[in-house]
Amino acid sequence: MDKQRRYTIVSIGVILALIVIDQIIKILVKTHMCIGETIPVIGHWFNLCFVENEGMAFGLSLGHNLGKLFLSLLRVALVVLLCWYLHKRIKEEKMDGLQLAIFCLVIAGALGNIIDSLFYGLVFTESTPLEVAKAFAGGYAPLLFGKVVDMFYFPLFPIPEGFPIWGGSYFFPAIFNFADSCITVGLIMMLIFNKRFFAEEKKTSPDAEPEVMADAEPVNKD
Numbered sequence: 001m002d003k004q005r006r007y008t009i010v011s012i013g014v015i016l017a018l019i020v021i022d023q024i025i026k027i028l029v030k031t032h033m034c035i036g037e038t039i040p041v042i043g044h045w046f047n048l049c050f051v052e053n054e055g056m057a058f059g060l061s062l063g064h065n066l067g068k069l070f071l072s073l074l075r076v077a078l079v080v081l082l083c084w085y086l087h088k089r090i091k092e093e094k095m096d097g098l099q100l101a102i103f104c105l106v107i108a109g110a111l112g113n114i115i116d117s118l119f120y121g122l123v124f125t126e127s128t129p130l131e132v133a134k135a136f137a138g139g140y141a142p143l144l145f146g147k148v149v150d151m152f153y154f155p156l157f158p159i160p161e162g163f164p165i166w167g168g169s170y171f172f173p174a175i176f177n178f179a180d181s182c183i184t185v186g187l188i189m190m191l192i193f194n195k196r197f198f199a200e201e202k203k204t205s206p207d208a209e210p211e212v213m214a215d216a217e218p219v220n221k222d
Contacts, residue, residue, distance in 0.1 A: 007090045011104055018108035022178040023115060026149040030120070031135060035127045038153070045156050051175050052127065052147035072117045072144045079110045098193060105186030112179030113148050121146030150175045 033039070033050040040047050054068050086103045089095040095103075121141025127133040141147070155170035 003093060004090055007095055007100060008087075011086060011090070011100055014101075014104040015108045015111070018104070018178075018182055019112050019115070022108070022112035022182070025151065025178050026112075026116065027135075029151045030124055030127065030133050030149050032132060033127075033151075034129050034132055036129050045154060047153045047155070048151050049153040049175050050127070051150050053150060054147065068117075068145055072114070075110055075114050075117070079107060079114065082107050082110070098189070098196065102186045102189050102193075105182045105189070109179040109182030109184075109186065112177070112182070116148040117146050118144060119146060120149070148177070150177045150180075152176050152178075152181075 029048065029050050033048070035050055035052065038047050038049040054071065082103065086095070086100075086107065089099070089103075122139040122143060124133040124135055124140065125131075125137050126140040153175045154172050157171050159167055159169055159171060161167045
């Protein structure tokens with residue numbers, strides 16, 4: 001099996017595996033927990049806390065319906081661009097294992113959240129503080145307007161009240177999902193290995209033929 005075919009198969013397999021893991025976690029949370037419900041996992045610093053957001057990472061949102069539509073379409077366009085670029089790099093044999101891992105993480109994370117935005121509003125009923133959502137029992141939103149499921153909450157330690165801006169909250173108050181983690185790890189790896197990742201290919205040019213400048217010296221004839 002040549003390198004191109006091997007990298008293509010590996011990238012597709014890794015992306016699909018990460019998406020499956022992300023969706024299994026989200027579906028279990030969506031169909032077994034109410035909005036705002038918290039389940040301690042390890043002490044008080046790691047909890048499962050079910051919340052939903054409009055689609056940006058770590059519980060952020062962008063406007064209402066118009067912002068949600070723009071965000072969903074933008075994310076789809078970015079994933080298409082990333083997939084095209086990944087295919088191009090593999091085809092040109094300019095991809096190594098590290099770069100492949102980074103692309104797979106970012107693409108899988110983005111696709112994981114896209115699935116929520118595209119289909120969750122059609123597949124599931126509305127999650128409420130008193131009622132768990134049901135699958136295929138009537139949707140709560142049209143295509144592209146579903147909410148992204150978040151659940152991982154790490155309130156590591158409280159910030160003192162007198163601390164500017166963040167005083168009184170926790171060090172890491174964001175609630176996120178597996179897809180967010182994939183994107184974050186991929187981007188961190190990209191920053192750490194930026195010289196290798198963004199290294200420009202050295203263009204090999206033929207060595208210029210040395211020019212021999214022979215200064216003709218006058219010949220003295222006696």
